[in-house]
Amino acid sequence: MAAGPADPxxxxxxxxxxxxxxxxxxQRPQDAEFEEFVRRRRPYLVTTARAxxxxxxxxxEDLVQGSLVRLYLAWGRARKRGEVEAYARxxxxxxxxxxxxxxxxxREKVTSExxxxxxxxxxxxxxxxxxxxxxxxxxxMRAAVVLRHVNDLSVEETADxxxxxxxxxxxxxxxxxxxxxxxLLQPASLPSAxxxxxxx
Amino acid sequence: xxxxxDRLHRLGDQPVPTVSxxxxxxxxxxxxxxxxxxxxxxxxxxxSIAAVAAIGTTAVVADDTxxxxxxxxxxxxxxxxxxxxxxxxxxxxxxxKQGFLIEKVPEGFVLQGVTPFNxxxxxxxxxxxxxxxxxxxxxxxxxxxxxxxxxxxxxxxGDLDGWLxxxxxxxxxxxxxxxxxxxxxxxxxxxxxxDQVIEFAEGVTVTDEAQAGIG
Numbered sequence: 001m002a003a004g005p006a007d008p009x010x011x012x013x014x015x016x017x018x019x020x021x022x023x024x025x026x027q028r029p030q031d032a033e034f035e036e037f038v039r040r041r042r043p044y045l046v047t048t049a050r051a052x053x054x055x056x057x058x059x060x061e062d063l064v065q066g067s068l069v070r071l072y073l074a075w076g077r078a079r080k081r082g083e084v085e086a087y088a089r090x091x092x093x094x095x096x097x098x099x100x101x102x103x104x105x106x107r108e109k110v111t112s113e114x115x116x117x118x119x120x121x122x123x124x125x126x127x128x129x130x131x132x133x134x135x136x137x138x139x140x141m142r143a144a145v146v147l148r149h150v151n152d153l154s155v156e157e158t159a160d161x162x163x164x165x166x167x168x169x170x171x172x173x174x175x176x177x178x179x180x181x182x183x184l185l186q187p188a189s190l191p192s193a194x195x196x197x198x199x200x
Numbered sequence: 201x202x203x204x205x206d207r208l209h210r211l212g213d214q215p216v217p218t219v220s221x222x223x224x225x226x227x228x229x230x231x232x233x234x235x236x237x238x239x240x241x242x243x244x245x246x247x248s249i250a251a252v253a254a255i256g257t258t259a260v261v262a263d264d265t266x267x268x269x270x271x272x273x274x275x276x277x278x279x280x281x282x283x284x285x286x287x288x289x290x291x292x293x294x295x296x297k298q299g300f301l302i303e304k305v306p307e308g309f310v311l312q313g314v315t316p317f318n319x320x321x322x323x324x325x326x327x328x329x330x331x332x333x334x335x336x337x338x339x340x341x342x343x344x345x346x347x348x349x350x351x352x353x354x355x356x357x358g359d360l361d362g363w364l365x366x367x368x369x370x371x372x373x374x375x376x377x378x379x380x381x382x383x384x385x386x387x388x389x390x391x392x393x394x395d396q397v398i399e400f401a402e403g404v405t406v407t408d409e410a411q412a413g414i415g
Contacts, residue, residue: 031228038224043216051211065230070354072231077353077394091354094361126214130207149208163359180204 030075037084038068044151045092051146052096054135055126063099067091089161093147097139133183137176144169145176287391289399299410300339303403306390312336316411333370335387337397339404341412342374342381350374350381355394358402364394373397380406 045067049060070091071078078087134142140162147158148169158173159166217223289304294311296302300319305311312320313330318340320330328334342350352365352374362375371394373384384401386392392400 028232031232034231035224035228038227039219042219042223042227046216047212047214050214050216051208065227068227069231069234072228073235073353074355077355090356127207127211130204130211145208146211149205150212152209152212163356177204180208184204 030072030079033079034072034075037071037088041085041088042068045088048089048146048151049092049096051134051150052093052143054142055128055131059099063092063095066095070095086157086160089147089153089157090163093143093161094163096143129184130180133180136183137179140164141172141176141179144172145180148173149177287396289396292403298407301405301407302339302400303405304400306337306392306396306400309337316409317341317413333385333387335389337387337390337392337400338383338385339401340383340385341406341410342383344412346381350376355398357398362398362401364397371397373401375401377406380410380412382406 042064045064046060049063050057053059053063067088071084071088074087075084078084134145137145143162144158147153147161148155153161155166155169158169162169164172287306290307292302292305292311296311297314297319299314299316302311302319302321305321308323309321310324312322312326314320315330318330318333318338320333321337322328322335326335350363352363352372355362355364355373355375357373357375360375360377362373364371364373366372367385370385370387371392373386375382375384382401382404384397384404386397386400
């Protein structure tokens with residue numbers, strides 16, 4: 001999916017400029033702009049988050065919601081610098097990496113019940129094998145691969161989102177693709193499709 | 201393009217639900233609620249800082265055995281917005297002391313002193329106590345008594361995550377340098393913009409001698 005305004009998801013969502021009034025709350029000047037951004041770019045963020053989380057739709061939605069809150073709080077500054085889109089992307093990637101850091105220990109627990117998982121919109125279209133292979137990549141490497149090859153971002157845009165050098169993006173992406181190819185060549189040894197399965 | 205890259209590209213084409221009014225309303229509601237929570241917290245933090253400042257002034261008087269009372273630091277009102285940003289940050293070329301190192305200072309400002317607990321930058325001739333933070337830039341480690349998550353508007357300090365807030369009379373930037381939670385406080389009277397506070401913080405290095413206070 002392309003990252004810019006021409007991406008197919010964005011084109012299909014028909015942004016409307018009618019501000020939504022939250023009951024009992026006075027509208028702030030930035031609200032209408034924020035709403036338009038949500039309508040226009042939320043699908044893109046959700047798609048990115050689903051790839052980052054290797055198909056965990058619940059977690060992806062949580063990350064997107066949290067990122068949009070952070071974006072709203074920094075709206076004036078991000079807009080002034082002309083980098084609303086980039087800021088949203090950075091907060092999403094940071095939220096994903098931070099989530100992985102914070103919640104690894106808490107997530108690693110035995111349970112007798114299968115956790116509830118959100119069903120994908122079109123189950124048959126999901127490349128489960130690829131998602132399982134993605135789940136085996138460390139978070140930053142996975143993010144580099146997703147931003148470069150799922151979102152079609154440039155090396156520079158990916159470096160900006162990850163807060164690292166372009167050289168680092170290139171090396172992380174190359175290593176990530178190599179690991180994916182290796183995993184996809186060995187279907188019998190694939191990790192489970194659980195997006196939380198990697199220990200990185 | 202390789203098969204793997206093709207398959208990755210197709211992940212971006214997976215259908216996602218359209219954005220309904222309810223979804224937009226939910227995002228806006230959560231965002232506004234968080235904004236309100238942060239404002240409430242900032243108000244409380246402002247009160248706390250005012251209280252600490254008052255206690256700090258008393259401590260200065262108590263520690264100082266001079267027979268005459270210590271004059272309070274002169275009140276310098278915060279300049280209006282249009283007056284801000286007239287101060288330039290310039291390279292600091294003076295003596296450095298272990299604990300906290302700096303690369304920049306506002307033009308004409310000096311390093312007042314460095315202790316394991318804080319570094320102060322102030323105007324020349326400021327002979328106030330090192331623990332009096334009024335009309336100064338102060339760098340310190342977050343108190344060990346603080347256990348909650350940093351609060352304020354998320355910002356980036358170089359490659360690091362930071363949080364910027366108005367703490368009532370001062371702008372306070374908290375950021376995590378990988379090992380420490382560092383606090384940079386710039387008194388409003390200095391006239392520094394938020395971006396300048398961040399720029400100043402980007403030049404701060406915390407050394408092993410730095411210690412976090414308690415309380």
